[in-house]
Amino acid sequence: MSFFTEENRALANEIIGRYPKRRSAMIPLLHVAQAQAGWVSQDAMVEIAELVDTTSAEVLGTCSFYEMFKREPVGKYLVNICATMSCALAGAVELMAHAQERLGVRAGGTTSDGMFTLASAECQAACTEAPCLQVNYRYRYRVDADGFDQLVDDLAAGVLDDEIPPHGTTARVRQHIPAERAVGAVPPEEVNEEPVWLTSPATNGERHSS
Numbered sequence: 357m358s359f360f361t362e363e364n365r366a367l368a369n370e371i372i373g374r375y376p377k378r379r380s381a382m383i384p385l386l387h388v389a390q391a392q393a394g395w396v397s398q399d400a401m402v403e404i405a406e407l408v409d410t411t412s413a414e415v416l417g418t419c420s421f422y423e424m425f426k427r428e429p430v431g432k433y434l435v436n437i438c439a440t441m442s443c444a445l446a447g448a449v450e451l452m453a454h455a456q457e458r459l460g461v462r463a464g465g466t467t468s469d470g471m472f473t474l475a476s477a478e479c480q481a482a483c484t485e486a487p488c489l490q491v492n493y494r495y496r497y498r499v500d501a502d503g504f505d506q507l508v509d510d511l512a513a514g515v516l517d518d519e520i521p522p523h524g525t526t527a528r529v530r531q532h533i534p535a536e537r538a539v540g541a542v543p544p545e546e547v548n549e550e551p552v553w554l555t556s557p558a559t560n561g562e563r564h565s566s
Contacts, residue, residue, distance in 0.1 A: 359399045364392050368407055378408040382418055386425055390524040395426040424493070426523075431466045433511050434523045436477035437489045446486035447500065452476065454501040458508060471512060473523075492523050 372381040389400035405412040419425045437452050466473040482488045485497035510516050
């Protein structure tokens, strides 16, 4: 039985067709799997391995390397509170304590209704906006206890559905490359001419050096 839905299996094959080597599509397919289920299961990794002509062990090795891929179910909303220096000095420790009390779970836990997973994160590269957090990797800046409570209420009520999609959703608009602008799935060793996308329409195909 296929893990991917019919629609996502077609998408997976479309993505594979963009690459000269099928294995190059592994990470995009992991994103498709996580978008479908909210996490990446063993069944998903086995099917991805079959699609890209590799082993499930290699897919697991890739999946487990990246923090963004979750190999166990998480909540609809993954709340990552930054715990590194700038945020810690600006109140992240107190924010985490409040978040644990408000959600009723420790860091790493998921609420019983499956709505929220709370986690501690390394630097989120927003030190001037400390303390910060991410919900499904969408930023929230200078969050205090009241702001956290409002965020949780808004998420639970669906107020932020247009802004913060369920966990695993990388983008609402999927990339589409017109056929005439595609690089072409040609193995590197077989490339013998300049890719079409390097040619500037403004110069009618002529390239100039300065």
